[in-house]
Amino acid sequence: MKLLNYTTSYFALILIFLLSIWAVIFYIEILDEIYDSMDDGLDNQKMLVIRKAAKDPALLKKNTFDEGNFIITPTSSKTAEKFTDAYRDTLMFMENEEDFEPVRLLESAFRHEGEYYKIKVITSMVEEDDLIKELFFSLIWLYVGLILTILLLNNFLHKKVWQPFYKLLRSLEKFNIEKDTEIKFGSTKVEEFQLLNERIDKLLKKSVESYTSQKEFIENASHELQTPLAISINKLELLAENSSLEPQQMEELGLILNNLERLTRLNRALLLLSRIENRQFADEETVNFNQLLKQINLEFEDLASHNSIEVDVIETAELQYNMSKDLARILVANLLKNALLHTPAASRVKVEIFKNQILIQNLGEKPLNPKTLFSRFQPGKRSHSNGLGLAISKAIADRYNLEINYDFRDNLHSFTINF
Structure with a gap:
């Protein structure tokens, strides 16, 4: 109202x-x-x-x-x-x-x-x-x-008096912290509106400064971490090629390499999650999810065949949605990869595409906890999971007003994305 x-x-x-x-x-x-x-x-x-x-x-x-x-x-x-x-x-x-x-x-x-x-x-x-x-x-x-009489006064007299307020609302609605640094305030003789404009101007400037600082910090921190991690991994790989090392030392070296690689993946995932939450993916286009899922399925073909898993992609309708194509790929890929990693070997994963929904199902022994399912650092049974895949998918869904639901029936894990 x-x-x-x-x-x-x-x-x-x-x-x-x-x-x-x-x-x-x-x-x-x-x-x-x-x-x-x-x-x-x-x-x-x-x-x-x-x-x-x-x-x-x-x-x-x-x-x-x-x-x-x-x-x-x-x-x-x-x-x-x-x-x-x-x-x-x-x-x-x-x-x-x-x-x-x-x-x-x-x-x-x-x-x-x-x-x-x-x-x-x-x-x-x-x-x-x-x-x-x-x-x-x-x-x-x-x-x-x-x-x-009151309605006429509201529509003519009060509407004119409140014009600076509504102009401010329209400016705030169009404001984009990723592109804009300030908004233009209309002139007004009302003291309360002048005070409101001043406070909002200060608040926006502080928010833009905080956003810029946080963005730079995340990018710098990620870059600074990636460099020593990459150097460490390269040095350890060179050391591993030295045949003079004993088997126990090679095993310890392998554990160190695995942890460093996991740390590298974790660093990239955290950077991605931060960029999503800070809305640093501004470019949007109409994404055809039918084609996108087929491409992702081809990319995961080796992973599926390694565990003798068959992926069925069923298209009941064409699904298109306006969002970042990169984030759309990450959203669907994380859910499909999660199903491939946590389904028993020699089983099937079903992906069904509807007009306004995507359904991904895989076999399971017991239900997951829906309260912590999309929380950060909730790894599955496998050691290569960093616990951020579903959290990233949930962040992307929230970014574009989508809804991810989980259900477990008849030994089937079901994830649905409602558009």
């Missing part, structure tokens, strides 16, 4: 709450004002009727509401002296509506020429259910109007 819509949703919820409270208060106040107004009108009508009855005694005998809005009935002095004006709501049959409608009634008592009378005066009133209905729909329209 965008920031402007996020704030609008909060405004909408707050408005519902505030308008609901306001509606209740407004309804009570309006109803109270209506009753006050009607009661004042009834009191005035009562005075006019009493004054008119003093001039026209025939009105004192009017005891029905048929021809007016009042009735007068005789009463005792005892009742009249204790009687106080009373206002109340009641219902009266209205012929035009053919139904009972609410009216406001004033009941009072007065004295005329020594006789006491009770008077009832009525007036029509607003039905509360109609008032509530009208108020409800008025509030709905008010709420809709306010929300539309």
Whole structure:
């Protein structure tokens, strides 16, 4: 959800709450004002009727509401002296509506020429259910109007105010630490945006410096390690050619050479893993994995035949994906090599290519630990594994938003790459 819509949703919820409270208060106040107004009108009508009855005694005998809005009935002095004006709501049959409608009634008592009378005066009133209905729909329209106003303000006024922020987001989205060293910030008069631009500028410069330093250190360290390792291996190979060495010394020399070669492979693997995590493989192209797997299968043909392993490549669809071709080769080659190295001799490895998936299966005795499977330095049973093959494949998959899954069923290890 965008920031402007996020704030609008909060405004909408707050408005519902505030308008609901306001509606209740407004309804009570309006109803109270209506009753006050009607009661004042009834009191005035009562005075006019009493004054008119003093001039026209025939009105004192009017005891029905048929021809007016009042009735007068005789009463005792005892009742009249204790009687106080009373206002109340009641219902009266209205012929035009053919139904009972609410009216406001004033009941009072007065004295005329020594006789006491009770008077009832009525007036029509607003039905509360109609008032509530009208108020409800008025509030709905008010709420809709306010929300539309807020949306218009967000889209025109607030969007203009937040323009530097969105410009900064677009610049950060396009920023590539491998190619760019800085981004251009738009001018703004808002102090908070100026401060944000300054902080991000400092952060990016520091990140670029750290990235460059780390990249140079890794490259230099790898280069410096490779040189003495290569020299040591060459010297030991020359020494091994000396026939004057005893068998035990030759065996020790062979162990040293194996460890140095393993150290060389480990150094290259760590350098590769670091380059992947630092996104130093920027060139991307559309990779055809069908052709790539066939090439890799040919390269591993000697390894497979040495252990009498048959590799079946099954193509159910053509799979293409945009990524670095070098990393695509490493991703698939590591998984296939892992299957060839850890499957029993004289068995089969199945590679199946789908439209959005690659499946690699090989025989096994027991499942691997999925929690540590893709962690670094988790070597298999064979001594030539440096424990980084699957970690490198996982790093490549994460780099391109791919998913590597592992499953073990029916004595089959299954690795799937989901594109």
